[in-house]
Amino acid sequence: MSSHPLSLIVEVTGKRQEAEDIVTFELADPHGRPLPAFGAGAHIDVRVSSPGQDDLIRQYSLCNHPEERDRYLIGVLRDPASRGGSEAMHEAIQEGDLLQISAPKNHFPLKPAGRTLLLAGGIGVTPILCMAERLAHTGADFAMHYCTRSPERTAFRERIAASGFAERVRFHFDDGAPEQKLDLQRLLATPEPDTRIYVCGPGGFIDAVLSTAKANGWPAERLHTEYFAGAVTDTSDDDSFEVRIASSGARYTVPADKTVHQVLAENGVDIMVSCEQGVCGTCLTRVLEGEPDHRDLFLEEHEHAANDQFTPCCSRAKSPVLVLDL
Incomplete structure (x- = not known):
């Protein structure tokens, strides 16, 4: 894996089981210094190490109050389809350990609105909860809907119940009574003026919210999303193509079974x-010529349409050649 600007060392000062398969980690500066400030919706990159495996870089949203500077709090779901990150966090990382992390980044920021509607699916509650804390602190008008498989898999129930915004939160469980399940059609039936929607969770949950909102006339610019996993793409028809490096003129063939990033890394292009x-946008690269085949969930529709940048970790090319601004 390429180098990454993980500039902070933090100590794991707390590890807690929040719900079935969900653990939170409290991170603090080992010397008690204030951590860099962050806004609601922000995340950090974490270097995850486990015995016998290469280090991994994973993103975790910050879910504590955004005005806290003495700690970061992240929630980690043990994913049965894990590529190693969540499993290592659950099993290998303990209180007292030191972790290498990035400063907070925010691709999912809160924007001014007359009213805010927060929708969380499963572990997607982490940035949504941070937003709720911020909105409550500023006296903003908001409502939060939190969907999970069951009460046992619902993280932060005690924290929400004890908060000053508990009455604004509605819980919806897959295994609950039909009348308590989230009715998206009813919730999003009419676009509300000056209302913004923020949604985070599994891809299917996000897609259901977006498709319902758009079908009911909600403007795209008032729908804000953050995905935790990449899209499932049919790669059976993938073909090879060429990338050209603008600065050097070097040309490399990207075969059907490799990504642009893999090919460039093999040839010393970092x-x-x-x-x-x-999902995260870390590798976003400018495209000077050619048409990308966008397969990311980071860029918005108008950014895909511009075709002047793409994500070489997963996206490919529709044209025979892509010229990259490298």
């Missing part, structure tokens, strides 16, 4: 990568 699924 691009910073992190999620390797087109």
Whole structure:
């Protein structure tokens, strides 16, 4: 994996089981110094190490109050389809350990609105909860809907119940009574003026919210999303193509079974990568010529249409050649 600007060393000062398969980690400066400030919706990159495996870089949203400077709090779901990151966090990382992390980044920031509607699916609650804390602190008008498989898999229930915004939160469980399940059609039936929607969770949950909102006339610019995993793409028809480096003129063939990033790394062309699924935007690269085949979930529709940047960790080419601004 390419180098990555993980500039902070933090100590794991707390590890807690929040719900079935969900653990939170409290991170603090080992010397008690204030940590860099962050806004609601921010995340950090974490270098995850486990015996016998290469180090991995994973992104975790910050879920504590955004005005806290003495700690970061992240929640980690043990994913049965884990590529090693969540499993290592659950099993290998303990209180007292030191972790290498990045300063907070925010691709999912809160924007001014008359009213805010927060929708969380599963572990997607982490940035949404941080947003709720911020909105409550500023006296903003908001409502939060939190969907999980069951109460046992619902992280932060006690924290929400004890908060000053508990009455604004509605829980929806897959195994609960039909009448308590989230009715998206009813919730999003009419676009509300000056209301913004923020949604985070599994891809299917996000897609359901977006498709319902758009079908009911909600403007795209008022729908804000953050995905935790890349899209599932049919790669059976993938073909090879060529990338050209603008600065050197070097040309490389990208075969059907490799990514642009992999081919460039093999040839000494360094691009910073992190999620390797087109979710985080770390590897975003300018395209000077050619048409990308966008497979990321980071760029918005109008940014895909511009075709002047792409994610080499997962996206490919529709044209025979892509000229990259490297």
